[in-house]
Structure formats: C-alpha cells, structure tokens
Amino acid sequence: MSSETYIHHLITYGYTVLWIFLSAVVILVNKFILDFGGFHFPIALTLSHMAFCSVVATALIRLGYVKPIEMDNTMYFNNVVPIAALFSGTLWLGNAAYLYLSVSFIQMVKAQMPVTVFLTGLLLGTERYSFRYAANLVIVAIGVATASYGEIQFDLLGFTLQMGSIATESFRLVLIQLLLQARGIKLNPVTTLYYVAPACFVFLCFPFAFIEAPKLFTATNLVVPYGWIILSCVAALALNMSVFLLIGRSSALTMNIAGVVKDCLLILLSVVLYGSPVTSLQLAGYALALGGVTWYNVQKIQQTSPPAAVQAQEKGDDLENKPLVQGKN
Structure with missing residues (x-):
C-alpha cells in the first residue's frame, strides 16, 4: 500500500469516526435536554437548531x-419548500419521541426506515416492486415488531411520533429524488442550510405558537439549559458538515457499516448513561431487523450502485446525520 493510499484510508476512517x-x-444531548434536563419543548429545540443553522449559513454566503446557486422563486417554492415542510415534521416528531421513548428503542425502531422508503417509492413511482426486496423488508418489519413487543417502557404516543417522523422522512427522501436530483440541483451543506433551514424555521413557528409557546412563556419554575442547547446546535451543524465530508470519500458500503456501528454504540450508551432497559427479546428482534436491513442494502448496492448519500439516507440514519437536502454528486 502506497503512502498516498494509506493517508486516504486514514482520512476516510477519521471522517467516519467523527461522524x-x-x-x-x-442524539444523546437532545435526549438529555428534552427528558432529563426538564426542557420538554421539542419544537423550541428544533427551532433553535434551524435558527442557528440559518444564521451561520447566511453569514458564510x-x-x-x-x-450560492442560482435559484428563482418558482424553483424555490416548487422544489425546496415542500422538502423543507416534510423535514420540519421529521425533526419535530423525531425530537418529540425522546420525551416518551429511550434512545436504544428509538434506534431499533429506525430500522423500519427502509420499509417506509420502499413503500413510499412504490407509491410515488421511484421504486419498482421486487419480491426479494419485499421479502427482506417483511423480515425487517417482523424484527421491529418483535423489538417493540419486548420493550419494557413502550409508549404508544412516543412510538406513533417516531413512526410519523419516519414517514415524513421517507416522503422527503423520495421528493429529493423527484424534485431536486431529477433537475440536477446540487447543494452543498452550506447552501442547503441557507435555502432550507429558514423555511423549516417558518414552518415550525406555526405548531410552536399553538402547542408550546403558551406553556413556555407562562412557565414560572422553568430553567432553560442554554449551554446544552448551544452545544446541541453546534453539534448538529458540525454533524451536517461531517456527513458531506464522509459522503465525498466513502462508499455506500462504508456508510452502511458505519451506520450499524453507530446504532449499536448508541444502544450501548443509552443503557450505560441513561439506564435504558433492553431485554433479550428486543435484542433478538433488532438483530433480525438489522440482518434484513443489511441484506436489503447489499442487494441495492449490487444492483444499482447509487451514491453513498442515497444509501445512507435509505438506511434511515438520524435526521441530523445527513444533509438536509442532497443533490447529485
């Protein structure tokens, strides 16, 4: 192995570890803020993320x-705004789920993402039905159902919120393919934040005004964890940048393996740091779902060899784990 190749692999592994x-x-900081930190306002937390990202991206541009890229108002409202609306729902519902579910269980439920992406693709015409894919995804669904049945602290509202987040994220990913990639719109992390984050902020203001604002502004004993919220904002921005760096240097297989490592690490950290109970039935169900997801992704890679970003998105990584909008590489 030449020195240049060694350095290339070293940098790639470094980006992977950073991601x-x-x-x-x-994920762990958001869980702490929303649950253990006593700040039970997921929309407000998400608004802070979008405001911070908007300010930083605008300043850089x-x-x-x-x-910035050239984008007229018609293109913006027809292509970017629908994606921003879905992304707002994804972030809101996903963060709200932390109020009711453990990090470990949420990571297990997120294994359901390829199923919803595939079904959404069939609905909107971006996927073709395949018995092999369908069989794999049935296995994933059975695994997630088993993990859910084995969850000691199962909460129906939290589970519904998480599934809603997965559903809106699935439609977002398919619309990215239909509205942006098909038109050759290419956005890097900064331009993505510049165009999408402000729209997300506006969309989130509506539910915030009716759901959280009355409670937040009238609370008397509320202690706002400003330091943790700032850390969460900075980490989310840095994560978005790290995804872009990793996508540019890695393959789809590397992204999927890294995603599996990340999920397992989060489950372990959730148990160690937050004392989340994990049963043997849950682990068995998650292992089954993980096997189905892995084989599904292997088949997709072998058949189509798409960009790493698409495979990472189909894996169902966390919202902040990928650029808000992904264009063609």
Whole structure:
C-alpha cells in the first residue's frame, strides 16, 4: 500500500469516526435536554437548531466564503419548500419521541426506515416492486415488531411520533429524488442550510405558537439549559458538515457499516448513561431487523450502485446525520 493510499484510508476512517461521534453527541444531548434536563419543548429545540443553522449559513454566503446557486422563486417554492415542510415534521416528531421513548428503542425502531422508503417509492413511482426486496423488508418489519413487543417502557404516543417522523422522512427522501436530483440541483451543506433551514424555521413557528409557546412563556419554575442547547446546535451543524465530508470519500458500503456501528454504540450508551432497559427479546428482534436491513442494502448496492448519500439516507440514519437536502454528486 502506497503512502498516498494509506493517508486516504486514514482520512476516510477519521471522517467516519467523527461522524459516529457527532451522531452520538447530537442524539444523546437532545435526549438529555428534552427528558432529563426538564426542557420538554421539542419544537423550541428544533427551532433553535434551524435558527442557528440559518444564521451561520447566511453569514458564510454573505461574507463570500461560499457561493450560492442560482435559484428563482418558482424553483424555490416548487422544489425546496415542500422538502423543507416534510423535514420540519421529521425533526419535530423525531425530537418529540425522546420525551416518551429511550434512545436504544428509538434506534431499533429506525430500522423500519427502509420499509417506509420502499413503500413510499412504490407509491410515488421511484421504486419498482421486487419480491426479494419485499421479502427482506417483511423480515425487517417482523424484527421491529418483535423489538417493540419486548420493550419494557413502550409508549404508544412516543412510538406513533417516531413512526410519523419516519414517514415524513421517507416522503422527503423520495421528493429529493423527484424534485431536486431529477433537475440536477446540487447543494452543498452550506447552501442547503441557507435555502432550507429558514423555511423549516417558518414552518415550525406555526405548531410552536399553538402547542408550546403558551406553556413556555407562562412557565414560572422553568430553567432553560442554554449551554446544552448551544452545544446541541453546534453539534448538529458540525454533524451536517461531517456527513458531506464522509459522503465525498466513502462508499455506500462504508456508510452502511458505519451506520450499524453507530446504532449499536448508541444502544450501548443509552443503557450505560441513561439506564435504558433492553431485554433479550428486543435484542433478538433488532438483530433480525438489522440482518434484513443489511441484506436489503447489499442487494441495492449490487444492483444499482447509487451514491453513498442515497444509501445512507435509505438506511434511515438520524435526521441530523445527513444533509438536509442532497443533490447529485
């Protein structure tokens, strides 16, 4: 192995470790803020993320560090706004689920993502029915159902919120393919945040005004964990950048393996840090779902060899684990 090849692999592994680390930080910090930290306002937390990302992206573009793409109002409202609306729902519902479910169980439920992406693709015409894919995804669904049945602290509302987050994320991913990739729109992380984050902020203001604002502004004994919220915002922004770096240097297989490592690490950390109970039945169900997801992704890679970003999104990684909008590489 030449020195250049060695350095290339070393940098790739470094980006992979950074991505896994930042993923864990974002998820665990959000769980702490929303549950153990006593700040039970997931929409407000998500609004802070979108506001921070909007300000940073706007500053980078206005100061000339990043060049924006040309996008007229028609293209913006027809292509970007629908994706931003879905992404807002994904973030809101996904963060709200932390109020009711453990991190470990949420990671297990997220194994359901390829099933919903495939079904959404069939509905919108971006996927073709395949018995092999369907059989694999039935295995995934059975595994997730088994893990859910074995969950000691199962909460129907939390599970519904998480499934809603997965559903909106599935439609977002399919719309990215239909509205952006088909038109050759290419966005890097900064331009993505510049165009999408403000729209997400506006969409989130509506549920915030009716659901959380009355409670937040009238609370008397509420202690806002400003330090943790700032850490969460910075980590989420850094994670979005790290995904872009990793996608540019890795394969779809590397992304999937890293995703599996990340999920297992989060389950372990959830047990160690937050005392989340995990039963043997849950682990068996998750192992079954994970096997189905892995084989599904292997078949997709062998058949189509798509960009790493698409495979990472189909894996169902956390919202902050990928760019808000992914264009063609």
